[in-house]
Amino acid sequence: MTLPTIALTMLGGEDGWRWAIAISAIVMAAYGVFYWFAITDGPSATSHRKTRKAMAMEVSTWGDMIKLILWTIPLVGCLAILVWRIQDMGFLSVNGALIAYLAIVAIVIYQIVQIIRVNVPILKKGVPEDDKYHFNSVAALNTTYFANFGAELAVISMLPMFFEQTWGLSAAAAGLIAASFAFVNLVARPMGGAVSDRMGNRRFVMLSYMFGIGIGFMLMGLMNSNWPLIVAIAVTIFTSFFVQGSEGATFGIIPSIKRRITGQISGMAGAYGNVGAVVYLTIFTFVTPTQFFYILAGGAFISWVVCFIWLKEPEGAFDEEYYVSSVDRMIEEQELAKTQAKPQQG
The missing domain is CATH 1.10.287 (Helix Hairpins)
Known part of the structure; x- marks a missing residue:
């Protein structure tokens, strides 16, 4: 605002x-x-669990590696949509677009190679049962952030114009009203995380929020100039409450999936929010605002179905201490040995 x-x-x-x-x-x-001077540098070494390889996410099965590759491709591949749109609008030459497409393909291939290099040795050796995790849960949370944060970025971009044209408002008034969608973030997102902590069932909270997003955008699709403006604003805030809250709920689950790779899971899910924004805003150029709201609702409901099927309630999500696997202990022992060896070498 x-x-x-x-x-x-x-x-x-x-x-x-x-x-x-x-x-x-x-x-x-x-x-x-x-921030640089006021914040300490992360958790202590005794509480932080390092991943074995930072170049790619670890998985538990060969099937999960294939899924990881498939879910990695859109992270960079979605840039091809932007290249196509920019070229179509006349701001990029054919040769320039070709170079951009080749660069995108090269980056995707590089990421796939890194996934294979990191995971093939681990999978050949065998992943201990106590160190396995459900990659399907990661995929499900990718869809939630695609559908919630992606929708947020897309809606914020078009909502001022929608209010201005539908109710004949000034640009300033339409911008302020549309900004209420983002302003709710100050309360709704932390509330989503808090609800996830307090309800005792993170999966149920996630499903509830995604269903609420679908209902909210369906109501926004019904809005027109015959609606009282105050009611339209209330529906917008209602929808935003679920959108922002589901974002908090998403990151309420992530740390409980696999502590050692929390950063990588967070990065992947967060990136899918931007993928969603690119896809949704591209779709918006071909549809009306009413159709667009229904499409956003459809995306939320699809994510709800994926979460219902794939998302698992994290084991030990409400334990006082994070679960430590045999691999976590092995990595900790290796790091400790390296630390003790340094003074002796000096």
């Missing part, structure tokens, strides 16, 4: 939005400096 206000009312003019973004950049840069 702050940026539209600064851009349209405080600064104004054709360059108002440029100055607003510049001010935002200055604030972020200042906060980055503060």
Whole structure:
């Protein structure tokens, strides 16, 4: 809500939005400096579990490795959609697009090679039963972030125009009302994580939030100029509550899936939010706002079905201590041996 206000009312003019973004950049840069000096560097060595390889995510079975490859391709492959749209709009030549496509293919191949290099030796050796995890849960959470964060980024991009054109509002008023969708984030996202912690069943909370997103976007698809504006705003906030809350619930589950690779799972799920934004915004260029809301609802319901089938309630999700497998202990012993060997070498 702050940026539209600064851009349209405080600064104004054709360059108002440029100055607003510049001010935002200055604030972020200042906060980055503060963060560097104010925050300690991660958990202690005794509580942090290091992954064996940082180049690719570890999996438990050969089938999971195939799934990981398939779920990795869209992370970079979705950029091909942007290249196609930019070329179609005349901002990129055929040769430029070809170079971009080849670069995308090269990056995808590189990632696949890394997945194979990391996992083939591990799988040949055999993964201990106590170190296995359900990759399907990772895939399910990829879909939730695709459907919630991807929808959030897409809706924020088109909602001001929708309110302006549907109810004949000024650009400033439409921007402020549409910003309420993002403003709810201050409460709804942490609440999603808190509910996931308190309910005692993270899977149920995730399913509930995704179903709520579907209902919310279906209601937004019904909105038109005959609706009272206050009701439309209420429906928008209602939908945002579930969208933002489901994002918090997603990251409420991730740390419980496999502690050693929490960062990699988080990175993959988070990246799928951007994949969702690219896909949804590309679709938006071909449909009406009403159709677009229904498409977002469909994405949420599809994710709900995937979670219902694939998402498992993490074992020990509410234990006071994280589960430590035999591989975790082996890695810890190796790191300890390296640490003890360094003073002797010196």
